[in-house]
Amino acid sequence: MRRLVFTIAVIAAAGTAFAQSGAPAISVDTLKNVTRTLSSDDFEGRAPTTPAEAKATGYIVERMKAAGLQPGNNGSWFQDVPLVEMTAQNVTPMTFTGGKAPVSLTYRSDMVLATYRVTPRIDIRNSDVVFVGYGINAPEKGWNDYAGIDVKGKTVVVLVNDPDWQKPQRTGLFEGRAMTYYGRWTYKFEEAARQGAAAVLIVHDTEPAAYGWGVVQSSWTGPQLELDAKGDHMDQSRAIGWMQLAKAKALFASAGKDFAKLSAAAKVKGFRAVPLGVKASVSFTNSIKRQASKNVIGILPGTERPDETIFYTAHWDHLGRCDAVKGDDICNGALDNASGVAGLIALAEAQVKAGPAKRSIVFMSVTAEESGLLGSKYYAEHPVYPLSKTVGGVNMDGLNVIGPSRDVVVTGFGKSELEDLIKPLIEAQGRVMKPEPNPERGGYFRSDHFSFAKLGVPMFDGGSGEDLVEGGVTKGHAAVLDYIANRYHKPQDEYDPSWNWAGAVQDLTLYFQLGRQLAMGSDWPNWYKTAEFRVIRDKARAGK
Numbered sequence: 001m002r003r004l005v006f007t008i009a010v011i012a013a014a015g016t017a018f019a020q021s022g023a024p025a026i027s028v029d030t031l032k033n034v035t036r037t038l039s040s041d042d043f044e045g046r047a048p049t050t051p052a053e054a055k056a057t058g059y060i061v062e063r064m065k066a067a068g069l070q071p072g073n074n075g076s077w078f079q080d081v082p083l084v085e086m087t088a089q090n091v092t093p094m095t096f097t098g099g100k101a102p103v104s105l106t107y108r109s110d111m112v113l114a115t116y117r118v119t120p121r122i123d124i125r126n127s128d129v130v131f132v133g134y135g136i137n138a139p140e141k142g143w144n145d146y147a148g149i150d151v152k153g154k155t156v157v158v159l160v161n162d163p164d165w166q167k168p169q170r171t172g173l174f175e176g177r178a179m180t181y182y183g184r185w186t187y188k189f190e191e192a193a194r195q196g197a198a199a200v201l202i203v204h205d206t207e208p209a210a211y212g213w214g215v216v217q218s219s220w221t222g223p224q225l226e227l228d229a230k231g232d233h234m235d236q237s238r239a240i241g242w243m244q245l246a247k248a249k250a251l252f253a254s255a256g257k258d259f260a261k262l263s264a265a266a267k268v269k270g271f272r273a274v275p276l277g278v279k280a281s282v283s284f285t286n287s288i289k290r291q292a293s294k295n296v297i298g299i300l301p302g303t304e305r306p307d308e309t310i311f312y313t314a315h316w317d318h319l320g321r322c323d324a325v326k327g328d329d330i331c332n333g334a335l336d337n338a339s340g341v342a343g344l345i346a347l348a349e350a351q352v353k354a355g356p357a358k359r360s361i362v363f364m365s366v367t368a369e370e371s372g373l374l375g376s377k378y379y380a381e382h383p384v385y386p387l388s389k390t391v392g393g394v395n396m397d398g399l400n401v402i403g404p405s406r407d408v409v410v411t412g413f414g415k416s417e418l419e420d421l422i423k424p425l426i427e428a429q430g431r432v433m434k435p436e437p438n439p440e441r442g443g444y445f446r447s448d449h450f451s452f453a454k455l456g457v458p459m460f461d462g463g464s465g466e467d468l469v470e471g472g473v474t475k476g477h478a479a480v481l482d483y484i485a486n487r488y489h490k491p492q493d494e495y496d497p498s499w500n501w502a503g504a505v506q507d508l509t510l511y512f513q514l515g516r517q518l519a520m521g522s523d524w525p526n527w528y529k530t531a532e533f534r535v536i537r538d539k540a541r542a543g544k
Contacts, residue, residue, distance in 0.1 A: 024353040026346050026508045028501045031399070034063060034342035036495045038316070039334035046333060047320025048225060048293040048367045048375075049085050056316050057294050060365050063345045064298035068352035072297030072362055073384050080292040081367055081378045082228040084118050087287045088221075094243075094282040096129065099254030103278075105247050108323075111201065112220035113241035113284060116189075118232035120286055122239055126279040127155040127198050131257075133266030133273065134159050135188040137195075141173050142269065149273040152196035155280040156273075157248065158188045161208035163267040165440050173269070178439030183208075186372065186445070189240045199239040199280065203248040210441035215489045216242050218322045218331065225371035227378060228290050239282065254278065293317075293367040295375050297384065300351055302360040302519065309360045309385045310519045311393030311459065312347055312511070313376065313448050314340035315369030319489060328491040335483070335493055340396035341365050343508050350512050357519035359391065366448055369397075376448035380455050388540040391518050392418055392458045392525050394511045395449035400464045400503035401496070402479055407434045407465035408510070412444035415533070416458035417525040418514070425513045429506060437466055437477070456536035458525050460514060464503050 037043075037059060044052040061077045071077045091107040105111040115122050133145040135158035143163075162183035167176035174180050181187050185202055192200040206212050220241065226233060243251075252259040255276040265271055296316065302308065318333025332338075348363045362385065366375030380387065408426045410419060413435035426433050436443060444450065449459035466476030487493040518525070524541065527534040 024350040024512075026350055026505045026512070028505060030346045030349060031339070031342045031501050031504060034345050035334060035338045038338035038341060039332040039493075039495045041330055041332070045320035045322065045331045046316060046318045047223070048317050048371070049083060049289065049291045050320055052320065053293060053367075057296050060296045060316060060341060060345070064296070064348060064363065067298075067345060067348040069298030069300055069348055069363060072299040072364070077296055077298065079295040079297055079379060079382075079384060081295055081375050083225050083291060083293050083368060083374065084228040085223045085225050085289040085291065086115065086118065087223045088114055088284045089287060091284040092282055094280060096251055096254065096278045096280055097126075098278040099251075099276075100256065101254050103247070103251045103254050105243055108217055108221055110247050111241055111243040112216060113239050113282065114220055114224045115239055115286065116226055116233040116236035117238060118226075118288060119234070120288065121283070122286070123283040124155070124199055124239060125281050127153060127281070129155045129157060129255075129276045129278050129280050131252075131262055131274045131276055132156045132158055133271050134161070134163050134182070135191055135200075136163070136182045137191055138182055143173065145266070145271060145273060146191075146195050147272065149275075150196075151192070151273070153198050155199040155201065156192050156195075156197045157243075157251075157276070158192070158200060158202050159208075159263060159266060160185065160202050160205060161440065165208050170435075170439065175439075178436075179442035179445070181445055184442050184445045189237065193236045197237050199282070200237050201241055201243045203245055204242045205245050208440065210438070211484055211488065213244060218319060218489050219370070221323060222321065225368050225374060227374055251278070252276065293375065295367055295379055296365040298348065298363045300348070300356055300361045300363075302358055303356045304358040306360045307385075307389050309362050309390050310515050311362050311364060311390060311452070312344055312396070312515060313364050313366060313393065313459070314344040314396040315367070315375065315448055316341050316365040317367050317370055317375070319370055322489075322491065325491050331489065331491055332494045334495040335398050335401060336488065337369070337397055338495070339399040339401065339504070343396045343399050343504065343511070346508055347512055347515070351515065354516065357516065358521075359519040360385075361515060361519050369448055373448055373451050376451035380451040380457075387452075387455055387457050388543065390452070390457045392416075393452075393460070393518075394515060395447055395459050395461045396511070397447040397461070398463070400507055401499035401501065402503070403500050404469035404503060405464045405476060406467045406469060407432050408462060408507070409434050409436055409465035410460075410462040411436055411449075412461065414528065415531045416460075416527050418458050418460045421517060421525060422460060422510060422514050425510050429510070434465055437473075453533050454536075456533055456540045458527055458533075458537070460511075463507050
């Protein structure tokens, strides 16, 4: 649920393109074999801290060794990532009383709940319920949905995405159709905790959320992971979760409120939170397990400036055992993200074949992306290689397996100078670089490059777009929607031997060329001056 990248690519004459690029050929056999192996039922969906983790990380190390890499963490292939696993159990229905009629939400079908707090029991009784619109507090925009109300100890109901998400263009206070971080569910929980809310419920709506209820259900039930940190996250809200749209409407009706009218009002600057006059109650227990997971790190050391690093990243984890569909309860995660790890290994093979570069090239497969970018977050906050000496790199979260396209889509388009470097490479392939066609999905905030970006390191994240050579945007977009509806974060994301890897090879050739250019050169790409991460990068590079 953290991010959807469904890449679709173009290749008309692969052999000619590779010869022109001068890059070692990307191995299709590697892409097939690694994806098929990691997404097989034997790996049980690759959930962190399960027995499947050792099998998955061990296999990745085996492939990194075979590619010719060296251990990337001071002689070790691993970086321990301390995690705490919590599984909600005995979840009672969430009840709302005090309205025209009681409203009850059943766990899984009507709502999902979890907690960041490391505690054996959560018990919320008769908590006042407040509708806080989009739950945004953005002083720089003059917007505060919490203005004039104290929500300490209360339950807040929040809308997903940004107030202007329905605007067709990237204009408006919150960038219109393009989601800002204020629209991410992670932000809404963070802000509610800062405001002292006891519980937070986001109203699920498929279009602004960019995924159906099935994705929420599979991602928010079963074991949940968080970084194991001092204080056990007791500064967070006691309960966080989602509720079905129909149930939200029923709750508002019971409270004598019009959900549609209040949702419309929440889009307008100056909106003030609305107490619903009802009280919420729910309880559940938590099983707690503290256990370190692992990032896997390999390196091709540089020859002249080995302390300066280029990064390639791809997360190895997926959802493990999940809610069964037609008797299948293994979320295999073939596209998401066994294919990305396959790309990581294929790039390692190609870079080793090309020989050591002037700068070091690091290949990292991170854990717990599906749990909130935890592995990359931990690395960025506890780097093996100083971020001030990390030049930049490429993140891969799903490869192209569908067929030729004419475009390359950049996630978070218009943010970093990496775009200036990769654009000529894209054009040399006869393709065009484009912004995301669906920026409302918030893809920029949903994969591991964001952990680096927040701390100033520019990472390219993108891939082939929807403009198919055969069928155009209509067919390409339909393929994306089909994946979202039928396979994304479901047991149906399985390896398919009929997949067409040609586009993935061309995308990986771009990533090889970009990484090689950075590793052989002396440039330090920065964020554009308008990007929110520019100041962080400048301070890091200045040693401040």
